[in-house]
Amino acid sequence: MNIRYILPFIEAVETAFNHLFRLQPRALTPYLVKKEEILDWDISGIIGIAGEAKGVVVLSFPAALALDLTTILTGETKTAIDDEVTDAVGELVNIVTGNAKKGLEEFRLLISLPSIVQGPHHQITWPSGSIPIITIPFSTTRGHFSLSVGLENIITI
Amino acid sequence: MKKFLKNVLYSGIQNRLPPEDQIKLLFINSIIFFGLAVLTVFGARDLAHGELWLGSITLGIAGVVLGLYFAIRAAKSSRFGVWFLPFLMFAFFSYLTASGGAGSTTVLWMLTYPVIVVFLAGAVPGSVFSAAFLAVQAVLLFVPGLSPVGEGAVEFKLRLLGVYAILFTFSLAFETIRLRAQKELARTGAELAAEKVQTDGILTNVTEGIFLLDPTLTIADEHSRSLAALLQTENPGGKSLPELLKGRLADREVAAASDYLQMFFLPHPPSHLMDGMNPLSEVAMASADGPHKHLTFAFGPVELITGRRVLGTVRDVTQAWELGQKLKDEEDRSARQMRHLFQIIHVKPELLLQFLQDADEEISAVNRRLKDPKADLSTLVENLFQGVHAVKGNAALVGLTSFAERVHDLETVIAAFRGKRPVWQDFLEMTVQLSIIHAELAEIRELLDRMALFQRGMEASTGGKDLLLMALEKAVDRLGHDTGQTVELDTLRFPPGLVPDRYRKLVKDILVQLVRNSFAHGFEPPPERQALGKEPRARIRVAAQSGEDHLTLTYWDDGRGFNPQQLRSVAQTLPSWTGKDPSSLSDSQALKLAFAPGLSTAVAGQHAGRGVGLGLVKDRVEAAGGTLKLRSAPGKGVAFDITLPMP
Amino acid sequence: MRILIVDDSRIMRSIVKNTLQALHYPPDTFLEAADGDQAWALLEAQEVSLLLVDWNMPGLNGLELVKKLRATAKFQSLPIIMVTSEAAKYNVIEAVKAGVDDYMVKPVTEKGLEEKIRRVLGWETS
Numbered sequence: 001m002n003i004r005y006i007l008p009f010i011e012a013v014e015t016a017f018n019h020l021f022r023l024q025p026r027a028l029t030p031y032l033v034k035k036e037e038i039l040d041w042d043i044s045g046i047i048g049i050a051g052e053a054k055g056v057v058v059l060s061f062p063a064a065l066a067l068d069l070t071t072i073l074t075g076e077t078k079t080a081i082d083d084e085v086t087d088a089v090g091e092l093v094n095i096v097t098g099n100a101k102k103g104l105e106e107f108r109l110l111i112s113l114p115s116i117v118q119g120p121h122h123q124i125t126w127p128s129g130s131i132p133i134i135t136i137p138f139s140t141t142r143g144h145f146s147l148s149v150g151l152e153n154i155i156t157i
Numbered sequence: 158m159k160k161f162l163k164n165v166l167y168s169g170i171q172n173r174l175p176p177e178d179q180i181k182l183l184f185i186n187s188i189i190f191f192g193l194a195v196l197t198v199f200g201a202r203d204l205a206h207g208e209l210w211l212g213s214i215t216l217g218i219a220g221v222v223l224g225l226y227f228a229i230r231a232a233k234s235s236r237f238g239v240w241f242l243p244f245l246m247f248a249f250f251s252y253l254t255a256s257g258g259a260g261s262t263t264v265l266w267m268l269t270y271p272v273i274v275v276f277l278a279g280a281v282p283g284s285v286f287s288a289a290f291l292a293v294q295a296v297l298l299f300v301p302g303l304s305p306v307g308e309g310a311v312e313f314k315l316r317l318l319g320v321y322a323i324l325f326t327f328s329l330a331f332e333t334i335r336l337r338a339q340k341e342l343a344r345t346g347a348e349l350a351a352e353k354v355q356t357d358g359i360l361t362n363v364t365e366g367i368f369l370l371d372p373t374l375t376i377a378d379e380h381s382r383s384l385a386a387l388l389q390t391e392n393p394g395g396k397s398l399p400e401l402l403k404g405r406l407a408d409r410e411v412a413a414a415s416d417y418l419q420m421f422f423l424p425h426p427p428s429h430l431m432d433g434m435n436p437l438s439e440v441a442m443a444s445a446d447g448p449h450k451h452l453t454f455a456f457g458p459v460e461l462i463t464g465r466r467v468l469g470t471v472r473d474v475t476q477a478w479e480l481g482q483k484l485k486d487e488e489d490r491s492a493r494q495m496r497h498l499f500q501i502i503h504v505k506p507e508l509l510l511q512f513l514q515d516a517d518e519e520i521s522a523v524n525r526r527l528k529d530p531k532a533d534l535s536t537l538v539e540n541l542f543q544g545v546h547a548v549k550g551n552a553a554l555v556g557l558t559s560f561a562e563r564v565h566d567l568e569t570v571i572a573a574f575r576g577k578r579p580v581w582q583d584f585l586e587m588t589v590q591l592s593i594i595h596a597e598l599a600e601i602r603e604l605l606d607r608m609a610l611f612q613r614g615m616e617a618s619t620g621g622k623d624l625l626l627m628a629l630e631k632a633v634d635r636l637g638h639d640t641g642q643t644v645e646l647d648t649l650r651f652p653p654g655l656v657p658d659r660y661r662k663l664v665k666d667i668l669v670q671l672v673r674n675s676f677a678h679g680f681e682p683p684p685e686r687q688a689l690g691k692e693p694r695a696r697i698r699v700a701a702q703s704g705e706d707h708l709t710l711t712y713w714d715d716g717r718g719f720n721p722q723q724l725r726s727v728a729q730t731l732p733s734w735t736g737k738d739p740s741s742l743s744d745s746q747a748l749k750l751a752f753a754p755g756l757s758t759a760v761a762g763q764h765a766g767r768g769v770g771l772g773l774v775k776d777r778v779e780a781a782g783g784t785l786k787l788r789s790a791p792g793k794g795v796a797f798d799i800t801l802p803m804p
Numbered sequence: 805m806r807i808l809i810v811d812d813s814r815i816m817r818s819i820v821k822n823t824l825q826a827l828h829y830p831p832d833t834f835l836e837a838a839d840g841d842q843a844w845a846l847l848e849a850q851e852v853s854l855l856l857v858d859w860n861m862p863g864l865n866g867l868e869l870v871k872k873l874r875a876t877a878k879f880q881s882l883p884i885i886m887v888t889s890e891a892a893k894y895n896v897i898e899a900v901k902a903g904v905d906d907y908m909v910k911p912v913t914e915k916g917l918e919e920k921i922r923r924v925l926g927w928e929t930s
Contacts (some may be wrong), residue, residue: 002593003585007830019911027581029537030588031527032520032595075822084815091813094860095910098889105892108409113812113860130600132592136585137528273899416901430907430924434896673920 007105009057010136012096017140020092021072025138027146029100030098033133033148034042041146042066043081043118045093048127052107055151056127057100059093063120075077081118090114128151168230177339181277182235187240188273189226193219211256218249243274244285250290255304256296266319267294271325275332283332294318294615353610366471369459372422373399374415377466387452387471398469405442420465421458431456439474452474501604504556507624513602519544520595527588538579541587542571548594560601564594624690625656625665626699632669633697636676643694644680650700656708660801663777664710668699670774671712671797676794680716689792691715707783708801716795719787721747728753748787806851808835810843810866811858811887817909820856820887822916840864844872847879854925859888859895865903874903883924887912 010027012062018024041060049055061069070088078085085116090113097111126133133150163171166186171179204212222245250267270290275283298306298314299362346731360367360379366384376384378394383391388401399415406414413436420426420434444450451474459468501509523544532540537722543569552561559576567590574583597754620734627649633646655663680695687693698713721744728750729740742750752775778785783801807824811817814909817836835852837843839861846852855873859866866886873879886904888895896907905924908916921927 002516003582003589006585006589016911021895021911027585028530029527029532029534029581029584032524032588032592034521068816074818087815091816093890094813098860099891099909101895102891102893105894108894109892111860111890113862130596130603132589132596134507134592137530238854413897417897420900430896430900434893434900436893436897438893 005104005151006149008100008134009096009147011103013059013138013147014097015085015099016092016095021069021142023140023142025140028137028139030136033126033135033150036123038121038123040121042054042120042122043086043116044122045088045089045114045116046124046125047093047097047105047114048112049097049151050108050112051109052152053104053109054127055131055149056133057093057097058124058148059089059096059145060148061089061145062143065145067141077091086116086118090116127152168226168233168235168236170230170233173233174235178235181239182229183236183274184276185229185238186226188242188804189222198223203490205558207506214252218245221245225748228369239277243278243283246270246273246284246360247290247293251293251297254294264298267323268317268324271321272328275325275328280329280332280336284325284329287328291318291321291325294321322679338599364472366469368469368471370398370418370467370469371418372465374418376401385473387450387473389442402442405444406440410436410440416717418456418467422465426458428458435619449475451477462498464581489634500557500559501601506629508555509557509601509605512551512557513598513605515551516548516598519547520591520598523591527584534579535576537584538574538577542568542575545591545594557601560597567591567594576797625661625668626653627652628665629668629672629699632672636672638677640676642676642680644676644696645696647696647698650711652697652701655656655701655703657803660708663781664801667778667799668710670771672697673712674771675716675795678717678719680714703803706803708803710797711803712797712799714796718791718794719748719751719789720791721745724748724750748789751787751789805833805853806835807833807854807856808837808843808846808852809856810837810840810861811868812838813858814838816858820912820917823912823917826914827918828859840866840869840872843869847873847882852882854921855882855884856887857884859886859890859899867899870899870902870904885920885924887917 014025014113017025026129033045040062042063043066044058044060047057049057063081066081067094068083070078070085073088076083076084094111101109101111103122109144127150129152131150131152133148135148137144166183166797167174167179168182170182174182196215200212200215200219202212203209203215206212219524225238225241225245229235229240247270250270251626253263253266256263267290271283271287274286277283278286284370284666295318298318304319323593361382363381364383366381366387368380368384371377375397376393380394385391385405389405390396390401393401398418399411402411402414403550417431417436420431435456437456438450439451439453441449441451452471452476454469454471456467459466526537526540545564549561549568552558552564567587570590571587574587579587596691629648630646633644636642637644642773675697681689681691683693686695692715696715700711700713702709702711721742724747725740725742752772775785778799778801781801783799787795788798789795807829809817811820821834821836824834835846835850837846841864841895843855843857844864847855857866857869860912866888870884870886873882873884874919884904885906885908886899887908887910888899890912891909899907906920908920
């Protein structure tokens with residue numbers, strides 16, 4: 001079963017959101033990522049994976065949810081996306097990716113530092129090549145977000 | 158040399174005796190030899206001094222003692238010596254006491270009696286012998302006239318007997334203690350042996366490999382028997398565990414295992430982390446006999462008297478793992494890609510391009526549905542199925558059989574969920590599989606792009622065909638096949654590359670529609686054609702020319718052509734007709750009816766007759782700023798002249 | 805006592821700080837650094853009783869910092885807890901091998917951090 005390589009990421013999202021925000025994200029129907037697609041989200045945190053498998057992990061949020069989550073973490077009310085918000089998004093995608101490594105132990109993976117893309121309707125530069133990438137939308141009581149995972153050399157039919 | 162000595166000292170029967178008796182025999186033989194030596198010396202001396210009686214008896218006893226030695230050897234038993242010696246010594250020492258001179262020190266020999274006898278005969282018989290002996294000596298010494306020694310000083314005699322008594326007491330004490338210690342030892346030994354039987358039983362029969370590691374990570378000799386089989390080494394005891402694992406595991410896994418195990422020997426190992434860090438908790442080991450073995454190792458520190466050790470256990474979980482693997486498809490990716498490539502290069506690039514476009518559209522459509530939060534789940538499955546089914550069909554048509562097969566596998570997975578309520582994880586499964594297909598299509602496209610570059614290079618040098626013309630050819634072929642008519646397509650006067658990019662689709666669509674129209678009105682069968690003076694084979698001709706500010710296209714066929722009368726009558730039957738009375742139209746005006754929407758002189762079929770085509774063509778040409786003219790005569794064919802502006 | 809918190813994410817540093825403050829550490833206990841080099845400078849300049857360090861940071865990353873510290877006599881017995889998102893076993897082994905005293909996978913919990921600090925500093929565990 002090759003979804004077993006995706007499941008660690010989903011579990012990591014659930015754990016992180018439970019612990020940090022006391023939220024229980026619910027996974028909705030997953031779909032494919034089209035590389036030229038323009039996203040509906042306002043801010044995305046991206047981490048690259050290298051080593052025995054190459055890939056990418058992206059967490060995307062609407063501005064409102066990003067602000068909300070940062071507010072919970074810092075205790076200060078956030079009204080606009082600033083350095084702390086981007087920091088929070090980056091750290092979130094870092095935690096999700098690092099934790100997911102636990103379910104992928106048969107591969108030695110290295111994760112990069114996170115990078116942030118923001119602005120309404122932004123585009124993400126997906127890795128070149130033909131790696132399959134899927135997006136899993138999540139819903140929480142505070143809003144929706146999405147997790148996109150692409151892994152090459154792992155996901156095979 | 159050692160062996161000889163041992164043989165002599167133990168009378169050659171060491172192995173037959175329990176340890177206790179071995180010691181006694183050793184003692185007996187020592188006394189025998191010592192006694193022999195002393196007796197011989199003293200006997201000889203006595204004889205030399207003229208004491209014939211004493212000397213002869215002494216030497217005689219020596220002979221008896223020697224005889225005793227051989228008797229023991231012959232009898233292969235020390236019991237003989239054990240009992241004979243006390244009596245012999247009793248007699249001999251008594252004789253010495255009786256025959257010694259006043260103040261003679263010969264009597265001192267008797268002091269050795271209790272010690273020897275208690276040791277040889279044991280506490281109780283020894284005591285009896287010693288007590289009896291003491292009584293006899295006392296009589297000999299104190300009853301006047303029995304012994305010359307008796308005439309000596311009373312103090313001497315008392316001291317003699319006193320020392321004897323002390324020696325006797327202590328011998329008894331020592332013997333008792335010794336006996337008890339020996340019993341204790343034997344009991345402990347028996348207990349240990351019994352326990353060892355139990356541990357051995359466990360170690361022999363347990364299926365897990367159990368072993369101890371020392372700080373150098375060497376396996377201790379005591380380990381469970383199954384360890385050998387599990388590690389595939391005959392004698393794991395004494396070998397280094399990392400060494401055994403090398404070659405069966407990846408080097409870095411062996412290194413990680415070494416590091417991890419070393420941590421147990423740190424002064425303060427991070428015990429709360431250790432379990433979580435175990436890199437050998439599940440490993441696949443290369444096996445000498447075929448498929449990999451899956452083992453789980455677990456380790457824990459133990460403190461023994463000899464220091465800290467690591468207790469390890471290992472189990473074989475291959476079966477469980479293999480079961481899991483059977484559910485996973487293991488096809489080698491590169492082998493698949495090779496097959497892919499092989500098939501791709503046999504397919505015409507333009508067909509492949511079309512396929513990729515279509516497949517992309519199908520998948521996009523499906524993806525839109527996946528993204529729709531309001532989508533009904535069972536309909537979603539249906540959409541997925543249909544989309545995948547379409548892609549499969551197209552792939553097969555185009556000749557990508559290997560790819561089609563795998564899409565078929567995906568289709569089967571989805572089919573299983575049709576009509577049921579799939580759960581979220583099922584969708585994850587389907588989407589992941591779909592994304593893989595999507596990625597492969599991207600791969601194919603990339604390959605194609607590269608090949609297209611190559612082909613463009615080829616085209617430039619050999620003047621290859623125009624894609625537009627190829628599409629026309631294909632249409633003519635297909636229609637000809639469908640209607641059973643063979644039609645020649647003449648494109649000689651249509652220079653490839655003449656049509657600019659922005660008109661390509663329009664021109665293609667127009668020409669294809671015109672071809673459809675030609676076939677719809679039909680070409681006469683060859684005999685009829687010949688009767689009419691036409692070439693037996695029907696022809697369609699397209700030409701293109703570029704002027705200074707416009708592009709001229711000409712389409713010509715030599716089929717039946719339009720019949721103005723037919724057009725008039727069909728127009729009359731049209732319920733929506735709002736124009737002039739068709740019967741009043743001239744021939745050339747009637748021709749224009751051909752462009753009227755809804756009008757068709759052919760039966761509705763797959764390829765024509767819905768009365769939309771020509772009208773649409775005219776509209777599109779005019780919308781682009783061009784003109785379309787029709788020339789036709791019944792039985793002669795049709796000709797269309799199209800101009801398009803070229804600014 | 806002084807605790808040095810090293811993480812390139814400011815939010816993470818403040819989360820750790822807040823967690824520790826909830827455990828009644830006074831605010832002046834804390835020092836912060838955003839990367840390995842900054843941390844090194846602080847450690848050389850001041851007396852630090854406990855180091856909480858992330859792994860993935862720009863410049864000198866957490867693992868390299870730990871190795872550097874353990875290679876220096878002055879810091880060989882400095883209590884170090886690695887606080888990182890890296891959850892794979894081979895990462896934990898590498899960190900322990902480099903010389904960390906304990907390892908915590910983010911996200912941090914109050915209880916978890918408290919236990920680890922107590923253990924590492926040798927205080928009685930409740």
